[in-house]
Amino acid sequence: MITYEVPLVPGPTRVPQAVREAYLTDYGSADLEPEYSAEYARVQAGLGAILGTANKMAIMTGEGMLALWGALKSCIVPGDRVLAVSTGVFGHGIGEMAEQIGAQVRYVEFGYDHIADPDEVEKAIRQFRPKMVTAVHCETPSGTLNPVAEIGMLVRKYEVPLYYVDAVSSAAGVPVRADDWGIDLCLVGTQKALSAFPDLAIVAVSERAWEIIAQVNYPGYAALLPFRDALERRWFPYTPSWASLAALHVAVKAVLNEGLENVFNRHRTVAQATRDRLRAMGLELFPADEAACSPTVTAVKVPSHLTWQELDRRLRERGVVMGGSLGPLEGKVFRIGHMGSQADMALVERGLEALREAIRK
Numbered sequence: 001m002i003t004y005e006v007p008l009v010p011g012p013t014r015v016p017q018a019v020r021e022a023y024l025t026d027y028g029s030a031d032l033e034p035e036y037s038a039e040y041a042r043v044q045a046g047l048g049a050i051l052g053t054a055n056k057m058a059i060m061t062g063e064g065m066l067a068l069w070g071a072l073k074s075c076i077v078p079g080d081r082v083l084a085v086s087t088g089v090f091g092h093g094i095g096e097m098a099e100q101i102g103a104q105v106r107y108v109e110f111g112y113d114h115i116a117d118p119d120e121v122e123k124a125i126r127q128f129r130p131k132m133v134t135a136v137h138c139e140t141p142s143g144t145l146n147p148v149a150e151i152g153m154l155v156r157k158y159e160v161p162l163y164y165v166d167a168v169s170s171a172a173g174v175p176v177r178a179d180d181w182g183i184d185l186c187l188v189g190t191q192k193a194l195s196a197f198p199d200l201a202i203v204a205v206s207e208r209a210w211e212i213i214a215q216v217n218y219p220g221y222a223a224l225l226p227f228r229d230a231l232e233r234r235w236f237p238y239t240p241s242w243a244s245l246a247a248l249h250v251a252v253k254a255v256l257n258e259g260l261e262n263v264f265n266r267h268r269t270v271a272q273a274t275r276d277r278l279r280a281m282g283l284e285l286f287p288a289d290e291a292a293c294s295p296t297v298t299a300v301k302v303p304s305h306l307t308w309q310e311l312d313r314r315l316r317e318r319g320v321v322m323g324g325s326l327g328p329l330e331g332k333v334f335r336i337g338h339m340g341s342q343a344d345m346a347l348v349e350r351g352l353e354a355l356r357e358a359i360r361k
């Protein structure tokens with residue numbers, strides 16, 4: 001198997017040894033051992049500090065998409081109105097997922113190199129009166145960070161029942177304050193800034209969302225409802241992955257031990273240095289405005305004298321792996337994932353030095 005000395009993919013990120021070691025224990029049955037509940041409660045509290053929420057969480061075995069689907073299916077019934085704030089592949093995709101469930105979806109569309117303009121979102125909320133507004137905090141394929149706090153204020157102003165925010169690639173890399181921002185469904189994966197394996201999907205659910213979830217009573221595999229009282233009942237659906245939870249606990253403790261402000265500063269500093277260095281190399285950032293750039297991932301235009309395939313090959317030859325992009329950005333944009341364990345100046349500098357060599361004509 002090929003591993004790269006300089007991993008800079010925007011998820012899955014490099015998993016630190018202490019997190020990997022948590023998988024070596026042969027854990028017992030989560031249903032039978034009270035220690036599992038205690039571990040779950042500790043992870044929930046730690047994640048609550050990272051996400052700025054006191055809400056109960058569903059911590060499910062699966063990757064990030066499970067959180068995205070589970071939160072939609074648990075809250076939406078055919079005919080419900082969903083307003084999808086779309087500034088990229090995930091923002092648009094969430095709207096399409098809601099359509100598949102039978103929702104009436106209206107998109108507030110922005111260019112994929114832009115972030116959402118709250119005034120446009122406000123107009124759309126006022127006209128459409130949705131049951132749910134969906135937004136993506138860090139739109140990973142575009143390297144942008146959306147103003148989800150401002151959108152949250154509008155959700156409350158117009159008494160929209162549910163605010164759904166994909167924080168998969170922002171959580172633990174930039175501030176997220178789910179309770180202050182009125183986020184009812186805050187979605188997180190473990191393989192981005194948390195730097196654990198891609199095996200848990202997390203949804204922090206507000207009390208008003210739990211009430212809607214109970215009314216909808218969605219019974220499928222991705223259902224959130226069974227997690228509502230899971231801790232109190234000490235019954236977790238279905239066979240939880242204890243090793244994954246233990247590993248996540250190590251990852252969460254690492255973030256909290258470093259201190260959230262230090263973690264956020266590390267991301268900001270590395271991201272700024274990355275952008276400065278890219279510009280000095282003559283490369284162009286994908287986001288139209290630097291203020292839109294996410295501190296967790298930088299999206300760059302593939303230089304016109306190279307294809308992404310060729311650039312990727314040249315980088316790998318030098319022991320560096322970065323990410324391409326998705327959807328309409330595929331082949332045109334590549335990405336440097338400096339999140340979690342990879343928000344490391346020395347690692348990113350090695351990657352950027354290899355990039356400087358790789359783009360030579």
Ligand SMILES: Cc1ncc(COP(=O)(O)O)c(C=O)c1O
Nearest residue numbers: 063064065090140166168169189
């Ligand atoms: C913003 C965003 N949402 C959701 C996902 C889906 O997560 P996963 O790949 O773990 O299913 C990703 C993954 O790249 C993402 O970047």
